[in-house]
Amino acid sequence: MTIAYAVQAKRRTKNILENMMESEDLTFEDLTEELQILESDQTDRLNSTNRLVQEDRFIWQWPQCIDDTCSNWIDTPKKVAIAYDEGCLTDPSKNGGKKYLDGDGSLSYPLDRGTQYKNKKKCTWTIKSGSPTLGIKIKFNDVDLEYDKYCGMDKIHVYRNNAKTFGGRTNKYLTRIGRICGGQNGSPEKFRHSFNDGSNKLVKYDDGTCPVRPNGKKSFCKQEAFDKYYETEADEITIVFESDQSGTGLGFELNWKMYPIQPKFVKNYATMDLAEFVAAIKTAMTDPAYGYIRNSFVICGWKNGQPRKCQPNQIKVRKQRAEDRACEIAMWMEDQFRNIINFKHCAPHDISDENKLEIQNLIENKMPGDTYAIKNAIRLQYKVITDSITCSNFQHRHVYTVSQSVIRAIYGGPDKKFAEAERAIRQNRDSIRKAERQERKSKRRQSKRE
Numbered sequence: 472m473t474i475a476y477a478v479q480a481k482r483r484t485k486n487i488l489e490n491m492m493e494s495e496d497l498t499f500e501d502l503t504e505e506l507q508i509l510e511s512d513q514t515d516r517l518n519s520t521n522r523l524v525q526e527d528r529f530i531w532q533w534p535q536c537i538d539d540t541c542s543n544w545i546d547t548p549k550k551v552a553i554a555y556d557e558g559c560l561t562d563p564s565k566n567g568g569k570k571y572l573d574g575d576g577s578l579s580y581p582l583d584r585g586t587q588y589k590n591k592k593k594c595t596w597t598i599k600s601g602s603p604t605l606g607i608k609i610k611f612n613d614v615d616l617e618y619d620k621y622c623g624m625d626k627i628h629v630y631r632n633n634a635k636t637f638g639g640r641t642n643k644y645l646t647r648i649g650r651i652c653g654g655q656n657g658s659p660e661k662f663r664h665s666f667n668d669g670s671n672k673l674v675k676y677d678d679g680t681c682p683v684r685p686n687g688k689k690s691f692c693k694q695e696a697f698d699k700y701y702e703t704e705a706d707e708i709t710i711v712f713e714s715d716q717s718g719t720g721l722g723f724e725l726n727w728k729m730y731p732i733q734p735k736f737v738k739n740y741a742t743m744d745l746a747e748f749v750a751a752i753k754t755a756m757t758d759p760a761y762g763y764i765r766n767s768f769v770i771c772g773w774k775n776g777q778p779r780k781c782q783p784n785q786i787k788v789r790k791q792r793a794e795d796r797a798c799e800i801a802m803w804m805e806d807q808f809r810n811i812i813n814f815k816h817c818a819p820h821d822i823s824d825e826n827k828l829e830i831q832n833l834i835e836n837k838m839p840g841d842t843y844a845i846k847n848a849i850r851l852q853y854k855v856i857t858d859s860i861t862c863s864n865f866q867h868r869h870v871y872t873v874s875q876s877v878i879r880a881i882y883g884g885p886d887k888k889f890a891e892a893e894r895a896i897r898q899n900r901d902s903i904r905k906a907e908r909q910e911r912k913s914k915r916r917q918s919k920r921e
Contacts, residue, residue, distance in 0.1 A: 532623065532650070532669075533642070534595070534711040536634045540570065541595040541711070558582040559594035559712075571597040577612075579724040580712055584613075587719040588625075592712065597633065598727055600706040606732035607708050608700040614654040614666055615721035616714075622652035622669025625714045627723055629696075631705040646766075648703060649673045649696060655720055666697040673701060704732060733758065740831040745804070745855075748822060748830060752852050753801040755834055756845065756877075757794045763837075763844045764793050770883035778883060793845075793880040796873050800852060803870065826855050845881055849874045850889055857900065 537543045545554050555562040558580055563570050572578065578596055581588050600607055609629070616625040629648040630637055636646045653667035673695040681692035695701045710725070743751070756763045769789050771781040781789070822830075829851050837844040853874050871893050878886045 534628050538634050539597045544593045571599050573599050573601050575728045577726045580722045588722045590714055592714045594712040596710045598708050600729050605729045608702045608730050609727045610700045611697050612724040614723045616652045617718045618653040622650045627651040628711040630709045666694050740827045749801050749804045756797045767881050772883045789880045793877045796877045800873050
């Protein structure tokens with residue numbers, strides 16, 4: 472083991488353990504187990520590539536593209552013509568004038584499957600289903616790229632949506648599907664002919680044909696997107712291929728098909744009523760097609776002004792709690808609509824044009840994983856409830872409390888601005904009611920005098 476490797480491994484171990492020590496429910500057994508995992512992980516990294524491979528080593532771990540054609544790399548007419556000839560971009564002249572792929576089909580690079588790709592290449596393809604009710608599922612028939620545990624050398628990036636939502640190193644919008652490499656007849660032995668997802672997004676599974684391990688437990692020898700189709704839950708995906716300065720392979724071949732999905736919310740906002748508004752907010756916050764809550768960045772409280780990191784099980788529990796509470800608000804509003812005859816004092820009224828525009832902006836312009844998307848949705852939902860449904864303070868207070876629990880589950884604390892908005896809305900409503908009561912009293916007094 473080299474000195475440089477030992478120093479970097481020690482630094483990484485120190486950082487991880489420091490983060491773990493900040494956790495309040497940490498035990499000595501947890502620390503011991505984490506140390507064993509770290510030691511095994513570092514050894515595996517060294518043995519697999521004969522050098523330390525960190526997550527941001529070698530070329531970038533995310534596509535350095537500003538649009539779907541990666542025009543910041545393929546930036547001259549000559550480069551574009553070469554990319555078209557090599558199949559590195561979708562040629563509109565051969566694709567009905569479209570710069571994207573659609574329908575069921577296949578994609579391979581290089582075009583001649585018997586040749587090797589070149590070094591320092593960057594290619595990009597966009598696939599669209601053309602319908603909000605059709606999703607795209609993918610399956611790699613063949614992959615022959617340089618192997619690396621984290622796919623830090625030659626790689627295939629697969630993302631939902633387009634280049635605007637790649638999200639950089641941190642995968643800000645959580646649209647990454649996988650980072651693929653491997654499949655070569657190289658060293659080490661256990662990775663020959665393998666399909667590797669360096670981002671660990673695609674899941675391995677057992678279909679009943681996998682051999683049993685020596686200890687009697689199941690082995691997971693099958694891989695999503697390779698042994699079976701992976702359903703992306705998106706009507707648009709982007710694929711980027713990158714090769715570094717050394718080492719080549721035979722490239723890859725990918726098949727895709729369309730399959731039915733639940734469509735995103737599409738509505739003429741100008742004529743939206745309250746029932747449709749409830750459906751829009753509920754869809755935006757809990758539907759996988761939007762994923763506002765599922766793609767959110769969960770914070771497990773705060774310490775010294777810094778957010779605390781969450782364990783995976785905590786993230787799952789918090790997101791599930793937030794989704795449940797968001798659905799609770801929607802169910803409450805649906806009850807008001809069903810009981811409109813019996814509870815006329817809670818009768819829904821029209822939504823203002825201002826709120827309709829805010830709903831349209833939320834649904835159409837906010838990206839999944841946007842830090843403020845959930846807060847904006849909850850605030851808007853509460854604002855429309857208080858503006859449109861005339862109920863008691865107790866009922867409004869219930870909705871406010873549930874809304875705060877959604878934000879607290881995701882962001883680790885209440886929303887101060889939310890409380891200010893709630894107080895302002897309540898004061899405004901009370902002042903209007905007071906003015907109405909005084910006006911009725913004055914009319915009664917005037918009628919008595921007459």
